[in-house]
Amino acid sequence: MRAILAPAAVSTGKIEVNMSLSASDLSSHEAQHDADSLEPVGTSGIAGLSPTKLALRRFRRDKLSMISFSIVVLYVVAAIAAPLLVKLKVLKPNTPHSDLLDVNQGGIPLGKFGGITWHHPLGIEPGLGRDVLSRLWLGITYSLGIALSATILAVLIGTVLGIVSGFVGGIVDSVVGRIIDLTLSFPQTLMLLALSGTMVGFLGGTLHIPKGENGNTVQAVYVILVLALFGWPPIARLVRGQVLSIREREFIEAARALGASKWRIYFKEIVPNLWAPLLVYFTLTMPAYVSAEAALAYLQVSVKPPTPTLGNVLTDSIAYSVSDFEFFFFPAALIAIIVVSFNLLGDGLRDALDPKSTN
């Protein structure tokens, strides 16, 4: 049985820089409560209850899930390894090779196939001749790092507010509900774009967040913050819904009767029941934020080059569709593979964790 779709959970300005896919999937499978006094009659919230082993077995049986899982693991390992390889000088994302460029042709790589050689397996970048593989590889670290931080922060804010809202109820609940309304009503892309200058100035100037190398720490903090600050409401609603349904169950009653403290109940009893939907949410939000970073880079409000995020490299590459097709193709393909595999992984996890799901 499906309860009402939480109205704003899937709406608004998220257009294009967005997480509509994950949000809509979630809302179709998880019970959601509307903060706006539209009370659903029924709730499901089965997901967390299915035994982990069963889920694991189901997950392992699904070929597509396993493939996408392997790709995701590969990306994560690559992301962790990249800074190390840069230190060891295996990857050289910042070393120019002007000698390999054609000065008379706008600085595109000499030779065929975008300058692909043994030394530069994905070719070199036009203009400066930096190694494309190195930049993309390190770009995975930056892009996944940003997406991961933003997702963690969003989940954290959402979970805390959702639990508090669900448990305390009353005024707190409706205040959180108002904040959710406020957040969801803001046109997200517009705010991301418009606030960049002033907020980065604020973070760096007033809050003294260090500028870091290439002045990018503060810019990265901005991107993470805004993604998270606009991303938490669906999680808060999800968690609140779960809390409401779990709260009424026997084992909580039993814990209360045994005199367990409030916080103990929150974290020992509720949180374990939330991990399954949160995990699904997590895997579906990550790729959305990777895309979001790319879109922000296109609008020039992401982390600035020369820091090689995937968005930065892609934004640079789109002009070269004809003159340097290899350079044009690789960054977009890499982003697409990340997004697809994370999404498939999320689907697989959801199917495995929720035996009721039908697809």
Place this chain on the structure above:
Amino acid sequence: MASYRKPIAAIAAAAVVSVTLVACGSSSDGGKGKTTDAKGGTLYYLTKRPAEHLDPQRMYIGRDLADMNRLVYRQLVSFPVTTDKAAAVVPQADLATDTGTSSNDGKTWKFTIKDDVKWQDGKAITCEDFKYGASRTFATDVIIGGPNYILGFLDVPKGKDGLPLYDGPYKNDNAADFDKAITCDGNTITYNFSKPFPDFPLAIASLNSFGPYRKDQDQGDKSNYAVFSNGPYKLEGTWDVAKGGTFVRNPEWSDDNIRKALPDKIVFEQGLTNEIIADRLIADVGQDKTAITDRAIPPAYYTQITGAVADRATLTESPFVDYVLPNFNKMKNPKVREALKLSTNINGWITAGGGDKAYKPAQSIVNPALVGYKPNPNFSMLPAGDLAAAKQALKDSGEKLPYPIKFTYSGGTPTSDKQAAALKDGWDAAGFKVTLNPLTDTYYDIVQDPTADFDVTWGGWGADWPSIATVIPPLFDSRINLTAKSNGQDYGNYKSDTVNSMIDEAAQMGDVNDQAAKYAEIDDQLGKDVAYIPLEITLFYFLHGSDVANYISSPASNGYPELGGIGVKQ
């Protein structure tokens, strides 16, 4: 601001450099059996950045100044339509009967307005219209953003904050001051300046802010995009701020020896990206066959400029010079600055920006097209530099190595990033340890802050009129730039009493050539101090459609397409 990458740009000179690529004159553009110098047709102008102002007293972008001079805003004197780069910066009589007479050491200028020149509604252009136009610049709370040189030059009393007491025609306080400074006698207008203004005709021809304005058409801020023409065209309907507008023939236009006014219609299409413009002009279909642009071909497209397409590409020198400059508040050791200069990787910067069709190495901050240009001998070793000598100079400086420096620049785009990385490469090799600090929105806040901690920054400049007087004083006179809160345009916080006094000497000279010689001396001093390091002159590598006739550009059009001479094949 000093950057043409920001919404403010400037005007001056440029030159057609590549004979092989330029389709100058009608001979190379003939073909297809069509006549080239005939009137008629529609010309399309594809561009990216929307015009910020069309109000003659407010516009300040080199492209718009040149375009509107040719289409709708005639001046007392204007530059001729020509490809001869020397002749292109010699003003000709336009609305005035001659090029003006000066007296009193260049402090007084007189012009007589032609009798039969009219506004688009058929009324005659009067001396009062010129006077009213000049008065508008004084209303600094309404007429925002335009060139305001007249505030400094005109002989009117000033208040404590340096602004004139006369505050424009709207509030009209102290109007008597202004009435004394500019006087009308029939059709003769007299300007009285407080200091010599020998290059005043150059300023008139370059900027539209000295042009006439009809009082009954003035609605202040509301007139920002209103065009009340006295030129060969007039605006059809209204100007769409985002999209552009269409100019059609103005039947009241007469007595003009400068403009050919060939097309019947000129349509401006704003807001396109450089890539899309290049794509469309390469494809050359439909109305794009009669299209021109002011956007350079992106380096990524150079491989596509071959064969017939290459015949439609032109390479012109722009009025702009890019430079880097040390922060004198931090980099006080002259040896360190010398090492910085010698290790500046200009060739890498140029390659990263697109190579030899995008930039040409510069030998001075002064653009070669300016009257009295001389290469600065202190930069003769550029663009190659001298890495060994740089290493030695840094060693001799007595500073601890590697010497850490922070390079702050206007970044955020892939190209600016690559160019900065190329500079870092060169400086690092000489013994510096460079941190890159790309800024976007906050760039001017940082570089104009005298307490900022950068060691090196970037600047770009184009002269407002083809005279060095609009380059060196605004950039390096510490008295007009440096205050407690801001360094104005003197981003490097450069302060030299020698240079300041030489600037004063130049300002007192009533002759353009004497002035130019003095400025060359000042430039030499700046080079010795390494007050700046010239990088390159931006080149304009433009495409146009195959049915565009007589494509030309010159310093008179700031290197942009010369709308006074370009036509459409019939």
Place this chain on the structure above:
Amino acid sequence: MFAYIVRRTISGLVLLVVMTLVTMMLFFSGPLHPERHACGKICSPAQIAVTKKAFGYDKPVLVQWGQFMQGIVKGRNFPEDKKLEKDHPELVVHCTAPCLGYSKYFTQNVTTLIKTSFPISLSLAIVAFILWITGGVLFGVIAALRKGTIIDRGIVGISLIFYAFPTFFIGLFLYKFVSIKWQLVPTPEYIPFSQNPWSWLTGLILPALTLALFFMAGYVRMTRAFVLESMSEDYIRTAKAKGLPARRILTKHTMRAAFTPLVTMAGLDLAGLLGGAIITETVFNFNGLGGLAVAAATNNDLPILVGLVIVLASFVILANIIVDVLYAVIDPRVRVG
């Protein structure tokens, strides 16, 4: 029900008021100097101060907000200068209520700017909406009916791939290849419907397709899931058991159950899209609300940004109210409290 709608509307209005304040405070939290930008190439600090005053940015945020709210209720004059109004009425811009402010950059009332940009975003949203809804539902149903086959996988896979490439990449790809290189459609540009309906459509088709391809993935997957899920519901099984023909079950029962939430979501997505698609409009040089937003952000044009936030938020709030009410009407399981 009526009381509920009134209550929701009031709370929506309160929300909008709070949003204006939040937006202004956020904007003024950091060091931005639009006046310096506007002042010109060579500007003394005294002139910058004059410019700042002319823009009205010299006043405290709360005062500016107060003026803004007053403008919405009563209308405003720009500049607010009684003497000037008397001496030179032609210089004063009057902005009638509800006044969202005056853009110094565009020298135009924000309300007027939004009104002229809106038809472009509206056209784009409608065409995109039709494309993605028909495409999404059609392919979703096909995939569900052919569950597990290569057709199912192909549809889901391809839609996911379109979703996975960044929007601006897809948009630029379509622009460069479909329009410029292969000349399959004319150069994308906005031509008003009233001027020429066919050109309107052909000019819009690529940006609309870009948006549709992005949204379609979600709708394909959702439609597929909904159809599969409702086919397994008890009453469908009952219908099957009763021997109703498959097509009848699909159209009469399954689709109906599956579409209710789908339409709800589509409504909300459409509402969001009415506020302009910033990236797609940027890629295709459309001067809708998205293009206006980019121009305003580039120039730090606060009045436009605040105005856009209000208008866009009202779309979303309004759509939410409508959807909630409709949902309550359609689905008896939901009660309005």
